[in-house]
Amino acid sequence: MDVSTFEGVGAPxxxxxxxxxxxxxxxxxxxxVATAFxxxxxxxNAIFLAKRAGTAALGFGVLSNELRRxxxxxxxxxxxxxxxxxxxxxTVSSLMQQRRLNSILAATVKECADAQIPALTPVVERxxxxxxxxxxxxxxxxxxxxxALADTNRLAELGGVLARSAKIEAAYGGRYSxxxxxxxxxxxxxxxxxxxxxxxxxxxxxxxxx
Amino acid sequence: MKTSHSIYQDGNHRWLAIVRxxxxxxxxxxxxxxxxxxxxxxLLCDPGGIEIFPAVFSALCAEADPTAIRGIFASHQxxxxxxxxxxxLDFNPALKxxxxxxxxxxxxxxxxxxxxFVSIPxxxxxxxxxxxxxxxxxxxxxxxxxxxxxYDPKARILFSGDVGAALLPPERNGLFVEDFDSHIRFAExxxxxxxxxxxxxxxxxxxxxxxEIDMLCPQHGAIYQGADVGRFIQWFADLDVGRLRE
Numbered sequence: 001m002d003v004s005t006f007e008g009v010g011a012p013x014x015x016x017x018x019x020x021x022x023x024x025x026x027x028x029x030x031x032x033v034a035t036a037f038x039x040x041x042x043x044x045n046a047i048f049l050a051k052r053a054g055t056a057a058l059g060f061g062v063l064s065n066e067l068r069r070x071x072x073x074x075x076x077x078x079x080x081x082x083x084x085x086x087x088x089x090x091t092v093s094s095l096m097q098q099r100r101l102n103s104i105l106a107a108t109v110k111e112c113a114d115a116q117i118p119a120l121t122p123v124v125e126r127x128x129x130x131x132x133x134x135x136x137x138x139x140x141x142x143x144x145x146x147x148a149l150a151d152t153n154r155l156a157e158l159g160g161v162l163a164r165s166a167k168i169e170a171a172y173g174g175r176y177s178x179x180x181x182x183x184x185x186x187x188x189x190x191x192x193x194x195x196x197x198x199x200x201x202x203x204x205x206x207x208x209x210x
Numbered sequence: 211m212k213t214s215h216s217i218y219q220d221g222n223h224r225w226l227a228i229v230r231x232x233x234x235x236x237x238x239x240x241x242x243x244x245x246x247x248x249x250x251x252x253l254l255c256d257p258g259g260i261e262i263f264p265a266v267f268s269a270l271c272a273e274a275d276p277t278a279i280r281g282i283f284a285s286h287q288x289x290x291x292x293x294x295x296x297x298x299l300d301f302n303p304a305l306k307x308x309x310x311x312x313x314x315x316x317x318x319x320x321x322x323x324x325x326x327f328v329s330i331p332x333x334x335x336x337x338x339x340x341x342x343x344x345x346x347x348x349x350x351x352x353x354x355x356x357x358x359x360x361y362d363p364k365a366r367i368l369f370s371g372d373v374g375a376a377l378l379p380p381e382r383n384g385l386f387v388e389d390f391d392s393h394i395r396f397a398e399x400x401x402x403x404x405x406x407x408x409x410x411x412x413x414x415x416x417x418x419x420x421x422e423i424d425m426l427c428p429q430h431g432a433i434y435q436g437a438d439v440g441r442f443i444q445w446f447a448d449l450d451v452g453r454l455r456e
Binding site: 017 | 264301
């Protein structure tokens with residue numbers, strides 16, 4: 001995300017505004033949070049199923065516990081990501097507000113060009129300083145968000161490995177094999193969805209990074 | 211930071227209340243914003259002042275998708291109601307702003323173009339949203355001379371702008387009115403001074419008493435629900451308004 005120039009902050013233009021991009025990131029993260037909640041329930045179901053299957057699904061039982069732990073970690077990571085994006089939304093909307101004020105001030109300076117009003121200079125400077133300060137905050141948030149996304153990506157990779165292993169273990173599940181295979185396939189599909197969303201988020205940010 | 215609370219939900223029909231900002235500067239009056247959602251579209255009621263735009267926008271984003279907002283309902287022209295208009299329009303220039311015809315040439319001073327405003331006639335009008343037909347209900351001179359409230363007949367919710375407002379101390383920060391008798395003390399002075407006409411007040415009381423209302427949502431203070439809605443209408447009908455001092 002190009003926070004160095006924050007092109008389009010608050011400016012209705014053909015180019016999508018930074019606020020609209022942040023909102024899209026926020027919506028995507030909300031969607032992953034909802035999916036993470038689903039995984040939590042799926043992991044619980046898998047644990048119950050493994051218990052019913054008994055000794056035939058010992059390996060699957062171990063993996064379903066790991067998947068449950070994974071779901072908890074994912075929920076925690078997503079909660080942290082949500083806090084960060086909420087912070088970004090707040091900072092970008094403040095930037096948008098400041099930019100509008102600065103543009104009104106700039107228009108005033110232009111209008112008063114002939115009159116030479118020195119008192120306007122510190123007002124404009126304060127506006128620019130405030131903009132710089134918020135921009136610095138946004139860069140810091142952007143960096144944290146990048147880091148957190150990378151961590152969540154690694155976690156999702158682990159989830160993918162667990163789901164694949166669960167599929168293998170399901171094959172040894174005796175008469176529960178079909179049910180266990182269904183659960184592990186569902187897991188793999190949901191984790192794949194999360195990975196796709198995360199990939200989309202990461203790409204979007206990296207593509208517009210400085 | 212303000213927080214969003216869902217106060218009504220039936221499928222994709224939802225009312226979200228955006229309330230209370232403990233970090234708000236003390237010199238700014240606290241405001242409530244309400245978002246009505248239906249069928250993937252939403253309408254924002256009294257979005258607030260320019261100073262609180264970041265707080266409102268962030269709280270809204272936490273629970274709803276701001277790109278779904280199709281319109282803004284401005285009950286009247288005050289800065290705490292609608293001075294953030296330009297920022298909302300920066301986010302989505304296609305937004306429509308529903309407001310009394312009386313303010314149609316005044317509100318553009320906050321932002322917007324000739325295409326932005328949809329004038330509400332004095333008698334009110336339906337405002338379609340998703341599968342809903344919301345209704346702008348006249349509330350003139352309460353307190354503004356061109357003033358409307360928004361009624362949702364399906365959710366049985368009335369967004370009542372400044373009517374029902376209470377200037378509450380920080381410790382009374384509940385979303386809903388919990389004890390009507392102690393709550394209404396914080397509303398009395400406000401209504402006596404800000405509501406300018408007993409005749410207008412009685413017309414409003416008769417009008418809304420005929421509606422089925424489960425929740426009455428003012429722009430300041432707590433929400434009235436259940437029997438407190440009727441209690442409030444009766445209390446307001448009995449109150450002598452338009453007085454400089456008690």
